[in-house]
Amino acid sequence: MIERKCSCERGVHRAPLEKCIIESGAIQKLPAILKDYKKVYMVCDENTYRVLGSQAEALLKAAGIFSHKHILKGEVLPNAQNIGDVLIHLWDPKSESDIFDYSPQPDFILGVGSGVVNDICRVVSYRLRLPYGIAGTAPSMDGYASAGSPTLFDGTKATIKCTTPKYILADLDIMREASFDMLLSGIGDMFGKYIGILDWELARDYNGDYYCNEIAAEVIAATDKCLENGYGLKDRAAEGIKNIMEGFLVTGLGMAFTGNSRPASGSEHIIAHAWELESVENGQKPNLHGLEVCEGTRIVAEMYKKLYRETDDVHLKSLIEKYLPYFDKVEAFCEKMKMPNVTTDYDTILRGIHRALGLRDRYTVLFYLRDRGLFEEYAESAAKAFLERIQK
């Protein structure tokens, strides 16, 4: 468990994460980290097994603590079926049973992968009270240290609340080989923090929400670092990838520390979530999460910029003013690095913004605008401004 004192009203923050290693060759430390376990059940998909799982398996076998593995097949979604699949294979489904004793269990679940594998293992781990850890394969999304799993069940997508992994291993030698879109998705997810934290400040001042100044400052500092070194992603520089993973850790811990996802997400994530939902409902695979978030960030930034120009509220102006340079830097980065734009149809963009308003009862700039009868106008104007910018 991580524990630290804080100057905010909570006084102290706690998170159940034991250890996080972000470095080249981190995977070699796997046996040492899991030395207290005897039967490690490893979960991968076909791709992550090839990239890192086979290596993890060999290391665990050599240490005598490998139980068995399950490889999820094909395009893996975080749905009830795959969660059930991981559960059924918790022990050999063809093994004999002892009718006087319940099925044996592994004592640790190791997920090898990024978003989906992590989300699935987290749910199974939490439901069965089995500790789990994740060996990451791509710095593509901010959910590594999260305690919630976005899951498809009962015909919709919702976050199942669980707990954080005990261990996170990010081997930079593996991560730098991820596809360029995955790297951009990761940094795009981090850019979302500028809106997330500004929304949080807005909620503090206009809705009386709890706010932690120290955690917010850490998230902004981690995002700044990503922006600073992010141009190096072109050459797959380890430094930029390390910054992204450290940013995910800071925001993940921030969520665990505060007990809510404010440190990681605001209206930009809710809008991205609305687009992802629409894809799922249409039977399509959602776009990379971080790319949607990056787009949500740029659109909400347009809303804030318009508010800054038009509001008479001096306090609001001063709040937004601090973030204007970040918005400009994000735009410059996206232009220079050719950030892929994933949702580019005006009606789809607008539908997502509208849907975001009802998707989550969380005070963000969307609520601020709605309460003042400005929502429609700002949504349309921001969608247009974004499209004009990318079509230039």
Ligand SMILES: [Zn+2]
């Ligand atoms: Zn605090």
Ligand SMILES: [Zn+2]
């Ligand atoms: Zn995210």
